[in-house]
Amino acid sequence: MKKIITKLCVGLLLITYGTSCTDDFTDLNTDPKNFTEDAVTASEYPLFVKRALYTPNFMPFDQARGPFQLSHSLFSDVYANYFATTAPNFGSDQFELVGGWLNGAYRYFYQRPAPLIKFSEDTAEELGFTLENAIMKVWRVYAYHRITDYWGPIPYSNFGNQEKEVAYDSQEAIYNDFFTSLEEAVTVLKANAGGTSFLTGNDVIYGGDVDSWLKFANTLRLRLAMRVSYVDPALAQSNAEAAVADGVMLANEDNAVIQTDINFQNSYTTITQWGEFRMSADMESILKGYQDPRIASFYSPADEPDATDDPAGVEFPYEGMQNGQTAEAKATINFNGETSNMAAPYILGGDPGPAWVVMAAAEPYFLRAEGALRGWAMGGTSQELYNQGIVANHVQLGYDGNNLSGDDYVTSTLTPVSFDGGTTPPASTVPVAYNAAGSMEEQLEQIITQKWIALWPDSEEAYAERRRTGYPSLYDRVNSINPNIAKDQLPRRMTYTATEYADNNAATMSAVDNLLGGPDLGTTKLWWDAKN
């Protein structure tokens, strides 16, 4: 009996060792049910593009409203002085570069938009969709330029390497790659002029229309060219002139807009419910001074407007607050009740909200005006283009080109006024009417001031231009709690996040030492931030 049992045991052991258990690993590890990367064909591909177009614009809102607040509302919205923070314990308005918030903004970009964009671009190349590959190249440049304009050197060419270390690229290398990518994309788009991509409706910006994408690509190229105008004027000029020659946006029909619906809402309608920000004093000072009708599209009248701070004969029930209020002030003064919230379409909770404007035709007019000021071939004088830009934005928002008093807006000599009836000086001194005889800086200030109004609410772009040019002239902070940045200065970049130091330490340290050109602080200027 014992012998039989022993033999049985030995036999069993031999059988288990004999049959290999790793034969089926490949089959076992292949997912039979769920959709995998290799299975993408032309019918599924557009769905990825759709998401790639939505996510950098913080849609769908249910995933993106938190990052929208962190990335856009708490930083660029207040650093462009479009809004001021009313929540007492939020320090970013006082120049505190809150690490946890920047971490959320940074991680959102690399976890959602970046993989979708890379997948869409690479898959189009593999499957031979050259037109769609060109469109995604343009889109990749659009999505990444906002990230590098915040942080400077970032992981760009090494994104998605699936390694434990992801090296950064310098901002100079990134911008050069932007120009190269846009040039390649524009070549393909021009070759397909007049056509439509098979993406059709899944291209939520242009419905697949190639000519529109070409104008978008050229406008983006012009924007980025102007960004480097101080650090590399030759590179700027060549790219700007090429962009204008290839055709930038000229009319509001060319605008890049994403329509909102119940599932893809404008994230502002969610964050306005939280009551943490209001209209800035700069907006009141400048738009009240100009009697600018566009104020009604941006903000709502205050609950109890203060007529005593308006100039004689002017009705302007919009109230703003200065940026950088202290926590004590915010806890004791009822800013939310006294100042203006966003305009009605933005504050209906759960409502889709206004369509999301990615880029509009007014901006390239202002860019061309600045280019003409610099002597580049922009197809017009700076005065003509400046006026056209203002009119384009008025038309975009549905106005007839007159100011609140009924006079013609672009020729008006009105200047900004004090926002509080005389105690504080006006934020700026430039009039609307273009002064072609003024100095270069005076003309530049006028162009950028009107561009600042027209860009609303694209605060990322307004903040970048404010850093690049120093305009418009805006109020100082009431208070700064950042020991490195005084209240009359401005953060020049965002600091790197704690999770990058923790998970990607060698690459981050190398970026700070070799690529950043300064310590990892908000005071270090970016590569393109080279004006004097």
Place this chain on the structure above:
Amino acid sequence: MEVGFDSRFFDNRLRFDFTYYKSNTFDQIFSTPTPVGSGISSLFQNGGDIQNRGVEVVLGATIARNDNFSWDLDINFARNVNEVLAIADGFDKLTVNSDFIRDYVLEVGGQYGDIFSRGFERNDQGNVIVDDLGLPIITPGRDAVKVANFNPDWLGGIRNSFRYKNWNLSALIDIRQGGSVTTFTEAILARDGVLAYTAEGRDGGLVFGEDIFPGETAVREDGSPNTISVSAEDYYNRVGGRNTPVGEAFVRELSNIRLRELVLGYTLPQKMIANTFLKSANFSLVGRNLFFITNSAENFDPEIVNNTNNNSEGREAFALPTSRSVGVSINFGF
């Protein structure tokens, strides 16, 4: 690896068991974080070498035994020493779990169960630095200071069992020595000002280093001794609360001695049940977790648990209190 022996002397009146063990757990699978720019969220890796060494001793004696009366004494003792020998290729430190007040960090050379939290900034002599308001300066980052470790130094128990004719009485005393946690409950409640010990100093008059944390020496930023008095509200606003509590201010020891169980029973005499189907019958009154003899944690029972995760041991955060129970036990033998 485990070695030991069991021994009995004097006709089973003296019992002595001893065990020594050493065990290493290695090549565990865990996921390691990857940079967000890599396009993947985590990588699985094999790694880890955690060593546990310890002894377990049981000593029992029947001190008295005769027809009417017996007294048994059983004592047990256990001690475990844990060490993290290695984590993985390229990792000397791994944060296993974290919440608002603490990070569980495994460090090579440290122990499993080390709790890291925010602490007080100290100068080179180890004195706490206070700012111009008289409040201690807090270290940046949540894992700056190792504040506690929830593992005990040793555990022990003493059981006395008495039998007098048909009555039996047994008492078990449980002892735990060592271990500490940082308590999130107290951090939040202290900032709300609802703990009894926050009543003192509400109008001011507390000096850090004298009234608060008298065992610490506090100096101002220029090195002079701290004499600034603060109110309880200012102090607890600085160190307490939900978002950024300072774990170093809320460390509680977990040593305790409790009466774990008390049993008083009566066995029916054989005469009464001789003609029934029962072979034996015993009725007992049982009490468990009756009271603490000493409890270093003061405000909570060190045995509370939040849930059954790997990482919830040593997490004192609004867990339900443990309970004391009294019951009846009826025992029939067939």
